[in-house]
Amino acid sequence: xxxxxxxxxxxxxxxxxxxxxxxxxxxxxxxxxxxxxxxxxxxxxxxxxxxxxxxxxxxxxxxxxxxxxxxxxxxxxxxxxxxxxxxxxxxxxxxxxxxxxxxxxxxxxxxxxxxxxxxxxxxxxxxxxxxxxxxxxxxxxxxxxxxxxxxxxxxxxxxxxxxxxxxxxxxxxxxxxxxxxxxxxxxxxxxxxxxxxxxxxxxxxxxxxxxxxxxxxxxxxxxxxxxxxxxxxxxxxxxxxxxxxxxxxxxxxxxxxxxxxxxxxxxxxxxxxxxxxxxxxxxxx
Numbered sequence: 346x347x348x349x350x351x352x353x354x355x356x357x358x359x360x361x362x363x364x365x366x367x368x369x370x371x372x373x374x375x376x377x378x379x380x381x382x383x384x385x386x387x388x389x390x391x392x393x394x395x396x397x398x399x400x401x402x403x404x405x406x407x408x409x410x411x412x413x414x415x416x417x418x419x420x421x422x423x424x425x426x427x428x429x430x431x432x433x434x435x436x437x438x439x440x441x442x443x444x445x446x447x448x449x450x451x452x453x454x455x456x457x458x459x460x461x462x463x464x465x466x467x468x469x470x471x472x473x474x475x476x477x478x479x480x481x482x483x484x485x486x487x488x489x490x491x492x493x494x495x496x497x498x499x500x501x502x503x504x505x506x507x508x509x510x511x512x513x514x515x516x517x518x519x520x521x522x523x524x525x526x527x528x529x530x531x532x533x534x535x536x537x538x539x540x541x542x543x544x545x546x547x548x549x550x551x552x553x554x555x556x557x558x559x560x561x562x563x564x565x566x567x568x569x570x571x572x573x574x575x576x577x578x579x580x581x582x583x584x585x586x587x588x589x590x591x592x593x594x595x596x597x598x599x600x601x602x603x604x605x606x607x608x609x610x611x612x613x614x615x616x617x618x619x620x621x622x623x624x625x626x627x628x629x630x
Contacts, residue, residue: 364396373439374403375448385440402448408435408505409450413458417515418469420477425515426469430486432461433505434497441501453502460496461507464489474514482509 368374368387376384378399387401394401415429434457436442446453468485469477477485486507494504586593 366401371407372403373406411454424474427513429511430509437503438501445500460493
């Protein structure tokens with residue numbers, strides 16, 4: 346009797362374990378009966394199902410990230426760009442998701458990745474390299490999000506966001522761009538050096554002109570001052586001479602003697618009766 350009761354309890358526990366199931370807060374799911382969906386969009390909490398006939402498939406309802414490998418895309422100029430992007434998505438309709446993707450996240454990622462690649466290819470194909478790299482990255486991402494959202498909705502997927510992380514030029518294009526940039530910078534540097542040399546020559550010429558003008562003005566002013574000084578000196582000499590002409594003549598002769606006989610060996614051949622020796626020959630004066 347005890348063994349039968351134990352078997353019944355075990356059987357009841359086994360049936361109960363197959364009849365009750367829990368859906369976590371971050372999950373959603375479907376109830377299947379012989380492979381067909383009988384209930385979808387399960388709410389979080391404890392649920393009951395018909396044991397052995399129904400089974401449950403649960404899926405992560407949180408935001409998912411699809412970070413695809415960088416891909417090459419052609420621009421309108423037929424230039425290759427290497428684009429790295431990612432997609433944020435979640436399951437919006439679990440019934441559609443299960444029906445179209447068989448509930449396989451990997452399959453959903455591959456399908457979603459292909460849709461995003463097609464969108465990127467179309468958008469980049471309508472733009473030049475300059476347009477893509479300059480300021481249209483956000484606009485491209487928004488357009489791809491709008492077109493991709495329609496296609497993804499048919500699979501029960503909601504596109505939350507699409508972002509372009511990085512856009513790189515292909516190696517051959519990068520080298521070409523760098524060469525053009527280098528040539529442009531060299532041209533600008535050469536132009537700046539030329540303008541600098543021209544400005545330096547102008548500054549030097551202006552400085553030389555100002556120097557000549559300043560020297561000429563200074564010489565003119567010096568001559569004027571010298572003339573005024575000579576005139577003043579002549580005036581003083583004249584006044585001094587008029588004050589005592591005989592003393593002035595004597596003083597002038599003394600200075601002449603001093604200038605003529607600086608050295609002891611100096612000899613001067615002059616007529617003794619000349620005016621030069623006037624004050625030597627006339628002791629009365």
